[in-house]
Amino acid sequence: MKSVLEKVNQLISSTRTPSSSSVGICRGIKAGHLGVWAKLRNDQSELYRVILSCEGETKTGKKLSDQFSYTFAPALGGRFFQSIEMPRTFKEFLVGKNPAISGKVSFEFIGSEGKTTSVMELRPVLRCYRLKGKSVPSGLPENPCWLSVDSAEMAALKESELKAYSDKVKAQLEEKRKQEEAERKAKEEAAKKAAEEAAKAAAAKAAAASAKPAATAAAAGVAIDRSQPTLQAGRVLVVYGSSTGNTKNVAESIKSEMGEAVDHVKNITEIHPADLANFEKVIVGVPTWHIGEIQEDWGAVLPEIEALNFAGKKVAVFGLGDGKGYPETYVDAMAELVEKFEKKGAKLVGMWPTDGYDFKKSKAVRDGKFLGLVIDVENQDHLSDKRVKAWVAQLQKEFLG
Numbered sequence: 292m293k294s295v296l297e298k299v300n301q302l303i304s305s306t307r308t309p310s311s312s313s314v315g316i317c318r319g320i321k322a323g324h325l326g327v328w329a330k331l332r333n334d335q336s337e338l339y340r341v342i343l344s345c346e347g348e349t350k351t352g353k354k355l356s357d358q359f360s361y362t363f364a365p366a367l368g369g370r371f372f373q374s375i376e377m378p379r380t381f382k383e384f385l386v387g388k389n390p391a392i393s394g395k396v397s398f399e400f401i402g403s404e405g406k407t408t409s410v411m412e413l414r415p416v417l418r419c420y421r422l423k424g425k426s427v428p429s430g431l432p433e434n435p436c437w438l439s440v441d442s443a444e445m446a447a448l449k450e451s452e453l454k455a456y457s458d459k460v461k462a463q464l465e466e467k468r469k470q471e472e473a474e475r476k477a478k479e480e481a482a483k484k485a486a487e488e489a490a491k492a493a494a495a496k497a498a499a500a501s502a503k504p505a506a507t508a509a510a511a512g513v514a515i516d517r518s519q520p521t522l523q524a525g526r527v528l529v530v531y532g533s534s535t536g537n538t539k540n541v542a543e544s545i546k547s548e549m550g551e552a553v554d555h556v557k558n559i560t561e562i563h564p565a566d567l568a569n570f571e572k573v574i575v576g577v578p579t580w581h582i583g584e585i586q587e588d589w590g591a592v593l594p595e596i597e598a599l600n601f602a603g604k605k606v607a608v609f610g611l612g613d614g615k616g617y618p619e620t621y622v623d624a625m626a627e628l629v630e631k632f633e634k635k636g637a638k639l640v641g642m643w644p645t646d647g648y649d650f651k652k653s654k655a656v657r658d659g660k661f662l663g664l665v666i667d668v669e670n671q672d673h674l675s676d677k678r679v680k681a682w683v684a685q686l687q688k689e690f691l692g
């Protein structure tokens with residue numbers, strides 16, 4: 292008897308397309324993911340394999356092609372939807388520095404019933420990747436099926452070993468989940484303890500000063516005191532929020548241009564808002580998402596920024612956006628962030644000309660200039676390095692002034 296995997300492997304070369312089954316590509320549950328779905332009839336597989344292949348050509352005529360395969364087990368009743376984070380090379384194919392401008396993405400779904408293929412043009416796939424394209428057909432909630440990027444280890448398995456392998460991986464995942472849960476609890480406990488101690492110390496200080504019991508003791512038990520900085524005070528801090536990594540990359544390029552002058556490059560999720568006010572100069576990076584919205588991690592800390600004081604501090608902003616995809620809300624989030632800093636006394640530096648950018652409307656334009664550096668990796672990535680270099684040179688002067 293053939294192992295399920297052997298059967299699946301054999302079917303990879305099969306050309307039979309079961310007429311009663313359908314498969315497709317749709318948007319995933321978050322940006323950077325693609326959704327793959329299947330509605331299968333009479334399929335008894337214990338194991339399904341998904342192969343995503345891309346083939347295309349860039350603006351410069353370079354040919355691109357890549358292939359990824361995943362194994363799923365078990366998919367419930369042949370009704371299947373999984374949101375898959377795209378591997379780095381696939382992201383580069385779609386939205387990287389030299390992305391494909393024409394091409395196709397094919398999705399093969401292989402089970403014991405046969406091979407079912409769906410081919411999509413690049414544009415609609417890109418829309419799905421950006422959470423705008425086709426949504427999953429109704430009645431296909433995400434299946435809690437186990438997924439692995441295919442490995443040589445898996446391909447070499449015999450039927451007798453397959454279940455053991457699957458159980459082993461499931462047990463490993465469960466172990467990892469338990470470990471993460473324990474670590475999370477330990478962290479929460481430690482933060483709670485630190486907050487209690489800080490509140491006790493504050494209460495003791497206030498009691499000593501006024502010889503009255505301090506009301507702040509009531510604050511004991513608050514999970515994390517985010518008004519306490521996590522970083523040592525310094526001169527220049529670069530902070531960014533980034534959902535798919537583009538703003539992070541620009542933050543790192545700014546750091547390599549500025550060298551030692553930068554003390555830290557941090558994701559806003561890694562620090563406390565209080566850190567922002569603990570530096571003489573802060574460079575903040577923010578992408579715009581969901582039609583004019585500030586990136587979610589920045590959105591979460593905006594109320595806390597309102598409570599800080601930036602008098603005497605300088606702030607510079609860089610923003611990422613897509614001028615062709617979102618011409619009416621181009622880099623709008625920069626304005627929302629700058630407004631918060633300026634309201635609390637920060638001086639804005641690093642304003643940047645709008646020449647050479649392709650967009651219709653932006654809240655981030657003041658007196659004919661952008662509030663800071665704008666980087667558009669989707670449409671003008673060939674200019675990114677040059678723009679970063681020139682902006683850093685300008686900033687270094689304005690930081691001194």
Ligand SMILES: Cc1cc2nc3c(=O)[nH]c(=O)nc-3n(C[C@H](O)[C@H](O)[C@H](O)COP(=O)(O)O)c2cc1C
Pocket residue numbers: 322420421422423532533534535536537538539578579580581582583584586611612613614617620621622623668669
């Ligand atoms: C669903 C979605 C909505 C977006 N909305 C806007 C927008 O309103 N304005 C804009 O300029 N860019 C918009 N963008 C483009 C992003 O800002 C751009 O891809 C940016 O490089 C993402 O940066 P990050 O990878 O650091 O998150 C949007 C992108 C997606 C996928």
